[in-house]
Structures are given as C-alpha cells and as structure tokens.
Amino acid sequence: MAATETRLLLLGSVMIFEPVNGYQIRRELVSWNVEEWAHVNPGSIYSGLTTLARRGELERHDLVDGTRPVAVYTTTPTGREAFGRMWREAVETVDLLSPLGFHTAIALMALVPREEVADALAARLSALDVGVLRQVETQGSMEHSPPHVRAMADLWMGLAQTEREWIVTTLRRVRAGELDLLGEEPTWAPRADDPGWEMARDRARYVEMIAARG
Amino acid sequence: MAATETRLLLLGSVMIFEPVNGYQIRRELVSWNVEEWAHVNPGSIYSGLTTLARRGELERHDLVDGTRPVAVYTTTPTGREAFGRMWREAVETVDLLSPLGFHTAIALMALVPREEVADALAARLSALDVGVLRQVETQGSMEHSPPHVRAMADLWMGLAQTEREWIVTTLRRVRAGELDLLGEEPTWAPRADDPGWEMARDRARYVEMIAARG
DNA sequence: CGCCTCTTGTTCAATGTTGAACACTGATCG
DNA sequence: CGATCAGTGTTCAACATTGAACAAGAGGCG
Numbered sequence: 152m153a154a155t156e157t158r159l160l161l162l163g164s165v166m167i168f169e170p171v172n173g174y175q176i177r178r179e180l181v182s183w184n185v186e187e188w189a190h191v192n193p194g195s196i197y198s199g200l201t202t203l204a205r206r207g208e209l210e211r212h213d214l215v216d217g218t219r220p221v222a223v224y225t226t227t228p229t230g231r232e233a234f235g236r237m238w239r240e241a242v243e244t245v246d247l248l249s250p251l252g253f254h255t256a257i258a259l260m261a262l263v264p265r266e267e268v269a270d271a272l273a274a275r276l277s278a279l280d281v282g283v284l285r286q287v288e289t290q291g292s293m294e295h296s297p298p299h300v301r302a303m304a305d306l307w308m309g310l311a312q313t314e315r316e317w318i319v320t321t322l323r324r325v326r327a328g329e330l331d332l333l334g335e336e337p338t339w340a341p342r343a344d345d346p347g348w349e350m351a352r353d354r355a356r357y358v359e360m361i362a363a364r365g
Numbered sequence: 366m367a368a369t370e371t372r373l374l375l376l377g378s379v380m381i382f383e384p385v386n387g388y389q390i391r392r393e394l395v396s397w398n399v400e401e402w403a404h405v406n407p408g409s410i411y412s413g414l415t416t417l418a419r420r421g422e423l424e425r426h427d428l429v430d431g432t433r434p435v436a437v438y439t440t441t442p443t444g445r446e447a448f449g450r451m452w453r454e455a456v457e458t459v460d461l462l463s464p465l466g467f468h469t470a471i472a473l474m475a476l477v478p479r480e481e482v483a484d485a486l487a488a489r490l491s492a493l494d495v496g497v498l499r500q501v502e503t504q505g506s507m508e509h510s511p512p513h514v515r516a517m518a519d520l521w522m523g524l525a526q527t528e529r530e531w532i533v534t535t536l537r538r539v540r541a542g543e544l545d546l547l548g549e550e551p552t553w554a555p556r557a558d559d560p561g562w563e564m565a566r567d568r569a570r571y572v573e574m575i576a577a578r579g
Numbered sequence: 580c581g582c583c584t585c586t587t588g589t590t591c592a593a594t595g596t597t598g599a600a601c602a603c604t605g606a607t608c609g
Numbered sequence: 610c611g612a613t614c615a616g617t618g619t620t621c622a623a624c625a626t627t628g629a630a631c632a633a634g635a636g637g638c639g
Contacts, residue, residue: 153626154595174618188462190367194597197619202595219603221618248402248465257520260513297553299474299544306471306531313527317520330513339511367596368625388588408627411589416625433633435588 156252158208159241160189161199162226162234163259165209168350169225170357173197175350189255200224208233214360216353223357238263242271245278247310265325265332272322276315283311366404370466372422373455374403375413376440376448377473379423382564383439384571387411389564403469414438422447428574430567437571452477456485459492461524478547479539486536490529497525 164176173196180186180196200222203209208230212223226234241256253275260268286308293301324330331337366374378390387410394400394410414436417423422444426437440448455470467489474482500522507515538544545551 157595172618177618188460190463192596192598193619194599194621195595198595219618246402248468249404249463251462254462254517254520257513257517261511295554297475297545297551299471302531302535302538302544303468303471306468306528309527309531310524313523314520317516317523321516324516330516331511337511340509366626371625386588391588406626406628407589408591409625412625431634433588
C-alpha cells in the first residue's frame with residue numbers, strides 16, 4: 152500500500168476512534184476485513200502512526216496504563232485538515248489499476264460532510280470521462296499493437312464503465328440524502344452482541360489520563 | 366508497485382529484449398505507456414534488475430561499449446522458470462483492489478504458450494467465482510454495516526462481474542487460437558516508421574560482445 | 580573552438596514496507 | 610502452583626521504492 156493510502160486510512164481510523172493505540176487500530180481494521188483489500192500489516196500501522204506524529208498530523212501521548220506504557224494517539228487540527236485534502240484527492244484521482252486509494256476513501260466516507268462527498272464524486276465522474284475519452288482516441292493508434300494489448304484496453308473500458316455507473320448511482324443517493332454522512336444520525340444499528348465495548352472503556356480511560364496530564 | 370509485480374514486469378521485459386540494459390527497458394516501458402498504469406520509475410528498474418541478478422534469475426554482463434561501461438542483462442534458465450511461476454500466480458490471484466499483478470501478466474501474455482494461458486485464465490475464473498460467492502454469503506451479515514459499506518460491496522460485485530465477462534470472452538478467443546501467443550507467427554505488424562531499430566542494432570552488438578567474452 | 584543542451588545510463592540517500600520476533604499480562608488446567 | 614497458551618502492544622533489521630542528481634558523450638550553434 153502506497154504511503155498516501157496508508158496515511159489516509161490511519162488518519163481516518165484515528166479520527167473515528169481517538170484516543171486510540173496502534174493495537175486497537177489493528178484490531179478494528181482486521182474486524183472490518185480491511186486487511187483483505189488494503190494491505191496493512193502490523194508494522195506499517197506503527198510506523199505510519201509515528202510518521203503522522205512527526206508531521207504534526209497526530210499527537211502521541213505516552214501514557215502508563217496500569218504498569219505498562221502505551222502510545223495513544225489523537226488528531227490535531229492540522230491532521231484533520233490534511234485528512235480532508237487527502238480524502239478529496241483520493242476520490243478525484245482516477246487510476247483504474249490502483250483503485251485502492253479510491254476505495255479507502257469510500258470506506259471513510261462517513262467522516263466527510265454530504266456536500267463535499269457529492270462534489271468529489273462529481274469531480275471523479277468528470278475525470279473518469281476524460282480518461283475514457285483519451286482511451287477511445289488512442290484506440291485509433293492501436294492497429295499496430297498486438298491483439299492482446301487491444302483486449303486489455305477492452306477490459307479497462309469495461310472497468311471504467313462499471314465504476315462510472317456506480318458513481319452515478321451513488322452520487323444520486325448522496326444527493327437524495329440517503330447514506331449516513333458526517334454529523335448525521337445513523338439509520339442503521341450495529342450488532343446487538345456489542346463487541347467493542349471494551350475498547351470504548353479503554354478509550355474513556357485514555358481520555359481521563361490525557362486530561363489529567365494536561 | 367509491489368516487489369512481485371515489478372519483478373514480473375522486469376523479468377518479462379528482459380525475456381523480450383535480451384540482451385538489454387536498464388535504460389533501454391525504461392524507454393520501452395515508457396513507449397508502451399506502461400508508466401501510466403504500472404508505477405515504475407527509473408530507480409526501481411535498476412534496483413529490480415540488481416535484485417533479479419542477485420537471485421540468479423538474470424545474468425549481468427558488465428560490457429564496455431566504446432569507452433563507457435554498460436550493464437547488460439540476459440535471463441537464466443532459473444529466471445525463465447521463475448517467470449512462468451510468477452506469471453501463473455499473478456493470473457490466478459484475484460485481488461479486485463490491486464489488479465496490477467493481473468494486468469501486468471496479461472500485458473506479458475505473449476511470452477506464455479497458448480495452453481498455459483488457457484489453463485491460468487480458467488483457474489482465475491474459478492477463483493473469481495469462489496470470491497464472489499463468499500462475498501454474496503457475507504451480504505447476510507451486512508445488515509449491521511453502515512450503508513456506504515454496502516454500497517462499496519456493490520461496486521466490488523460489479524467490478525468482479527465485468528472482469529468475469531472479459532475472462533470468458535478472452536478464454537474463448539484463446540481457445541479459438543485467436544491471440545498471438547508464444548512461438549506463433551504474429552498476425553499484426555508494427556508501425557512502418559520503424560522506431561527501435563537502433564535498439565536492435567545495440568542489442569546485436571551486445572550479443573557479439575557477450576559471445577566474445579565467453 | 581567553447582558553450583550549451585539533449586540523450587544515455589546509472590547511483591544514492593531518504594523514506595516506506597514487511598512480518599517475524601519480542602516482552603509482558605492474565606487466564607486455564609492438570 | 611508451575612507450565613503453557615492466548616491476547617496485548619510494540620520494535621526492528623532486511624528489503625523495496627522514490628526521484629533527484631550525477632557523469633559522460635554527442636550534436637548544434639555563434
């Protein structure tokens with residue numbers, strides 16, 4: 152996973168759960184099956200958090216929980232601003248063969264206000280159309296390419312078309328107020344058997360400890 | 366680009382053009398617009414070639430062309446075998462969000478005999494169906510996921526479906542003898558204005574020099 | 580000739596990624 | 610109660626990637 156997608160995912164995760172430590176993030180990502188599609192392994196979580204802290208996008212609090220030290224992170228204003236920029240860029244950048252950034256951004260959609268989501272999706276739609284047009288133009292010069300290269304181009308067009316339809320649908324839903332976005336009441340309920348209340352408890356403890364330390 | 370895709374691409378490029386130096390590979394990749402979709406910049410070509418040589422999959426010949434030294438690479442039997450394995454694995458591994466390995470393999474399809482291409486595509490088809498089925502099963506447990514996560518799953522299903530149709534079509538074409546594969550006469554002609562004859566000349570010189578050196 | 584720029588061919592330090600391994604806690608179990 | 614096993618939280622050395630920068634010829638131009 153390229154640096155920028157990892158940063159987007161980590162920054163978003165911290166925004167959702169802060170204050171939070173590296174292991175908790177790892178557990179959450181695993182439980183979302185994120186590891187299946189984003190390729191984040193333990194090492195990159197910790198090194199990514201360190202990098203974000205160095206850049207001033209996260210703040211690291213070295214707390215002592217019981218007897219053991221733990222590194223807990225919270226976002227900074229800089230970090231939240233950076234998230235907005237990176238999210239938007241991830242949505243607007245079309246790269247059919249490396250769609251990870253886009254999918255990561257979609258997974259974190261609920262951290263962004265409705266209007267911005269709509270704008271970004273609309274921008275992606277244009278970018279996609281421009282890219283497809285360029286591809287179509289290039290088809291002319293494809294007579295002298297081997298046939299399997301032309302076949303590959305067909306696949307790309309198909310993928311672009313599929314994505315296009317999804318964006319159109321989703322954009323309509325966003326404009327119709329249909330998905331749960333930033334600052335809105337959720338229309339869905341998490342499972343009744345309440346996994347993760349332990350994490351909530353730990354986080355509450357972290358909040359206190361950070362407040363106590365100043 | 367993950368290590369394995371870079372290695373596949375470089376190994377394949379050397380197989381096509383050997384004996385060849387790093388700069389020539391770079392030029393070819395640029396001229397195929399490969400840099401647009403595979404993300405290979407100069408640095409990774411040279412370091413990738415070094416790695417492949419260290420692993421014994423390429424042989425490095427330090428020649429002196431005129432007055433200047435040049436590092437020219439040829440494949441080894443080990444390397445050609447490794448290419449076959451990696452190619453097959455790239456085709457059979459389904460990862461909808463990181464399709465680069467698959468597309469790289471398709472771009473290098475002409476280095477593989479027809480029967481193997483057909484087998485590998487058939488295997489990918491099964492893998493895709495299994496993956497999709499699993500996804501469909503998971504849909505049951507999606508009632509308690511936020512709606513945008515369900516929307517994401519829809520996109521994945523659509524992409525899988527598009528890819529599936531392309532594979533079915535392509536598999537049929539491969540079985541019908543339609544694409545130019547390993548050891549077959551090309552049914553297409555490169556452009557008449559003959560770019561790259563200079564490279565052919567350089568490569569002929571490299572062949573002589575390697576032979577002279579033993 | 581002397582200067583400039585373009586092309587060829589490569590290196591390298593900074594940075595990021597990987598996943599195995601570490602260290603500690605608490606629970607279980609004969 | 611010692612052994613051992615799962616869970617928690619993190620580090621680290623090996624490896625890969627990046628792209629700017631270097632070096633050396635080749636051609637053009639006043």
